[in-house]
Amino acid sequence: MASRLEIEGSENEHGEEEEEECPVKQVELTVPKTDDPSLDILTFRMWVLGILSCVLLSFVNQFFWYRTEPLTVTSISAQIAVVPIGHFMARTLPTRVFFKGRRFEFSLNRGPFNIKEHVLITIFANSGAGTVYSTHILTAVKLIYRRKLDFLPAILLMFTTQVLGFGWAGLFRKYLVEPGEMWWPNNLVQVSLFRALHEKDKRSKGGTTRTQFFLLVLISSLAYYVFPGYMFKMLTSFSWVCWLAPKSILVQQLGSGMRGLGIAALGFDWSTISSYLGSPLASPWFATANIAVGFVFVMYVMTPITYWSNAYGAKKFPIFSSGLFMGNGSEYEILSIVNSNFHLDREAYSKNGPLHLSTFFAMTYGLGFAALSATVVHVLLFHGREIWMQSKRAFEDSKKIDIHTRLMRRYKSVPQWWFHIILVANIALIIFICQYYNESLQLPWWGVLLACAIAISFTLPIGIISATTNQQPGLNIITEYIIGYMYPEFPVANMCFKVYGYISMAQALTFLSDFKLGHYMKIPPRTMFLAQVVGTIISVIVYTLTAWWLMGTIPNLCDISKLPDDSPWRCPMDNVFYDASVIWGLLGPRRIFGDLGEYAKVNLFFLGGAIAPLLVWLAHKAFPGQKWIRLIHMPIMLGATSMMPPATAVNYTSWLLVAFLSGYVVFRYKQEWWKRYNYVMSGGLDAGTAFMTILLFLTLNGISIDWWGNGNVDGCPLARCPTAKGIAIESCPLQ
Secondary structure: OOOOEOOOOOEOOOOOEEEOOOOOHHHHHHOOOOEOOOOOOOOHHHHHHHHHHHHHHHHHHHHHHOOOOOOOOOHHHHHHHHHHHHHHHHHHOOOOEEOOOOOOOEEOOOOOOOHHHHHHHHHHHHHOOOOOOOHHHHHHHHHHOOOOOOHHHHHHHHHHHHHHHHHHHHHHHHHHOOOOOOOOOOHHHHHHHHHHHHOOOOOOOOOOOHHHHHHHHHHHHHHHOHHHHHHOHHHHOEOHHHHHOOOOHHHHHHHOOOOOOOOOOEOOOHHHHHOOOOOHHHOOHHHHHHHHHHHHHHHHHHHHHHHHOOHHHHHHOOOOOOOEEOOOOOEOOHHHHEOOOOOEOHHHHHHHOOOEEOHHHHHHHHHHHHHHHHHHHHHHHHHHHHHHHHHHHHHHOOOEEEHHHHHHOOOOOOOHHHHHHHHHHHHHHHHHHHHHOHHHHOOOHHHHHHHHHHHHHHHHHHHHHHHHHOOOOOOHHHHHHHHHHHOOOOHHHHHHHHHHHHHHHHHHHHHHHHHHHHHHOOOOHHHHHHHHHHHHHHHHHHHHHHHHHHHHHOOOOOOOOOOOOOOOOOOHHHHHHHHHHHHHHHHOHHHOOOOOOOOHHHHHHHHHHHHHHHHHHHHHHHOOOOHHHHOOOHHHHHOOOOOOOOOOHHHHHHHHHHHHHHHHHHHHHOHHHHHHHHHHHHHHHHHHHHHHHHHHHHHHOOOOOOOHHHOOOOOOHHHHOOOOOOOOOOOOOOO
C-alpha cells in the first residue's frame, strides 16, 4: 500500500458516493486531502511532550485562576513551543529498537518529529487549556461560605464534570464530526498553524524563523513582567485621568480602569490585556468591532444613564461592582443569612432586608438574558436555512461522504459502547456522590437526572450551531433559573446543577471539536480517544491538587474583605460565581428577578434580545446592497460585556486597542508579517508572562516594594464610593 493516500475515485467498496470536493469552501481551501498512515503517532516523544504540556498548562491555568488578572494560557502556546523540542529529541535520542519483532517492540526515537505527533501533543495540551469550571464550587464552599468540603468529594466532583461530556460527545459524534457540513470553523485556524509549523521555515532576509521569534518574544515578555508583576504594579491599570482630581469621586468614577468607566485607562500588562477575552492577537477584526460597539454602548451610554438617573437606587452603590449590598449601601453579610444546615435562614433574611445589586451588575444579568435570546433568533434568521440544509444533508443523505471521512474510514472507529459505558457509569457515580455527600453537595438524585436531560437535549442543536457558525449559546442562566425556581435556598445544589447541566454540554462540544481536528489531520479515532481520556484524567488531578495547595498556602485567598486592594489573589471570577450562587441558589430567582424581587423588569431584556437581531435582519432585507448591515452581530454586541464583572473596563480598553492594531492595522498593511508571526507572538507573550509570574510567586512571595507605584492598584481609591446623600462607607467622603 502506498504510504500517502490521495483521492482514488468516486465510489468505495460499500457503494457510498464520495465527494472529491468538500461541501464547505473554507475546508476545501485549508485542509489537505491526503493522509500518510505510515507515520508513527504513539511515540515516546508524543507521550513525554503531551503529558508535560498537559501538566504544565493545567498547573499554570489553575494557578492563574485565583489571580486578580487570571491569564489563560491556551494550547497554542504549547503547540508552538513543542516544535523545536520535538525536533531536538528526534535528533538526539537513541534510535535503538527494544524487543524488535515482538508485540511490545519499543524505541525512544522513531524517525523525524511529524505532524501527527504534534496534533496529539496539542490535544493533550488542550486538556489543560483553561480550567475545570467546578473549581468554582470548591472555592465558594471552602473559602467564601467557609464550609467543610473533603478532598474526595471535591476531586470526584471535578472528575465527573469533565468526563460526563464524553458521554454526550459519543452519542452525537456521528452527526457532529463525520458529516462534511459540520465543519467547526475554529479548527481551521489550528490546521493552518500546524501546516505552517511543519513547512520548512527558512529565515527571511533580515528576519528570523518562527522558532527564533517565539524565543525572543518569550524572553522579552518574561523580563518585562517583573515591572507590572512586582516593581510597578500600577502598570496593570494606568488610570491617569484620576490624577486630575484626586479628591473627586466623579472624576475617579470616570477614569478608574478597575472600578469605574475606564476612560483613557490602559493596562501595560499582558495579563490585564488577555485575562478575560483571550488573546487579542487571535480575534478577527469583524468580531473585535462588534465587541467594541457593545462595550461602548454598555459602559459609556447605558451605565451613565442608569447610574446618574438613579435607576434601582444606583447611587447608593458603587458605579461598577459585583458586590451584594443592603439597602443602606453597605455590603451584605451573606453568612449571617445562612443557617447551620447551609440553607437560607428566612428569619435572618427578613430581619436584614432584601439583597440589592449594583445597577451595573443587574444590567449585566439583563444583557445575559438578551444575548441568549438574541443568539437563538440571530441563528434562525441568518443561518437557519443554511443549518437546515446542511443538517438535512448530513443526517438524511448518509451514503454521501466527503474525502476526509473516506480517508478516516481506513482506521478503526471508537466503538459506541465505550461511550455508553462511560456515560452510564459516570451518571451512576454522580448520583452516588450527590446522595452520599448530600450534606456538602445538596443536589438530589432527580436534580442530577434533570441536569443530564437538559445537557442531552441541547448538545445536538447547540453543537450544530457551533459546528456551522462558530457561535455557542450558553446555558448557565437557563440552568440557574430552572433549579433556582424548583429547588431554592440550596446554594451548592444550584452550583452543581449548573455544572452538570451546562458545563458537561460545553465540555462535550470541546471533545467534539477536538475529534473534528483529529478528523481533519487524519488521527486514528482510537488514538484520539486515548489521548483525550488520559489528558482529561491528568488535568483533573493537576487542577485539583493545585487548587487544594493554593487554598492551604495563601492566607485569606479570595477573601476580599481581608485582602488589600492591590492583592493579586482577589479571585474575581470565583467571587462572581459565589455571588451567582447567592442570587440564584441561596435566595432563588423569585426573590431577585421574580414577583418577590425588585429586579423583575430586567426580564424584559429577553424580549429586547429577541427583537434586536430581527431589526438587523429586516434592515438587511430592505437594503441588500449594504453589505455592512449583515456584519452587525447582535449576539456578540449584547454579549460583549458578558465577562463584566469580573472583567473591568481596563481589560476591555487595552484588549480592544491591541486587537485593533493586530486585526486591522497589521493584518491590512503587513499581512505577510501577520501570517508568519501573529500567533507565534501570542504564544510567546502568554508563556513569558506565565513563567515570570510563577517565578515571582515562588521566590519573592511575601516580599514587596512599598512605594507610590505599588500603592492603590490604579490610583483611584474613591471610584468605589457611592454618591447618594447620607451613605456612610469607610474611607469615602460623606455626600
